[in-house]
Amino acid sequence: MLVTLKELVQVAYKSDYAIPAFNIHTYEDAVAIVKGAEEMRSPVILMASPSAIRHLGIRIAACIMNELAENAKVPVVSHLDHATDLDVIFKAMKAGFTSVMFDGSNLPFDENVEKTKLVVKVARAFGISVEAEIGRVGRSEEGEEATQILTEPDVARKFFELTQVDALAVAVGTAHGMQKQEAQIDFERVQQIQSAVDVPLVLHGSSGVPDEDLTKISKMNFGKINIGTVLKTVYVERIRKILQEQPQLKDQIKLLEEASKAVTEMVKHKISLLNSAGRA
Ligand code: G3H
Ligand code: ZN
Secondary structure, eight states, rough: OEEEHHHHHHHHTTTTOOOOEEEEEHHHHHHHHHHHHHHHTOOOEEEEOHHHHHHHHHHHHHHHHHHHHHOSOOEEEEEEEEEEOOOHHHHHEEEOOOOOOOOOSSSSSSHHHHHHHHHHHHHHHTTOOEEEEEOOOOOOOOOOOEEEEEOOHHHHHHHHHHOOOOOEEEOOOOOBBBBOOOOOOOHHHHHHHHHOOOEEEEEEOOOOOOOOOHHHHTTTEEEEEEOHHHHHHHHHHHHHHHHHHOTTOOOHHHHHHHHHHHHHHHHHHHHHHOOOOOOO
């Protein structure tokens, strides 16, 4: 069933589990993610990133996610990920997304607050959830580490007081796009943030988080854990393997359906780490 982000994270963030949020890029990986969530009886968040929106378009992305959600045996959120453009956010709301992230992490504090407040005001009118970011998670690619800004607990508190978002993304040591599990989470900072601000927290760049830390963080005040890169990696690796083993294969449906099994397996693994199995 199709649900909002707020209804899922409000329950999860104070409990000993977190809701997995997976980036979708195509129809096939979206199907594979929902399949994994159903097999584990876990709620799940499907996220369309800016690259997915470029590839699919907002309305097709919304159609895919909402159609899968409405037919799913578990609660599913259709979420717009990392939108920096207000126009894109409003189009996503119109297209039927049940949750949006306004990413003002590159903006000065006051501008981030003002734009987030506007998004919250419009979203509330339509019953849509809002996530925003304070601090900056950044990317792990070369030369980009310098852009990471760890979240200051007092700034997070002030930001939440002013915006009243439904979920707050914080930078606590992860980075987007990490290919290995080598992120070093600043758990002391996490403790300070959750003492300063009572809101479901969101962890970005979670492909780079070691398995045991994912479990640890899911028991803290994180309600939503964003995972993208690792799913792309296992999907493409499985395609490569299938083509090597069956060079005569000509049917793209067979290829993609078979490769999608790698996505479902990884989704189930991450769900078990986040302790969200059996919560739906
Ligand atoms: O918003 C998306 C996530 O933060 C995904 O990060 O691709 O590093 O797992 P990741
Ligand atoms: Zn992210």
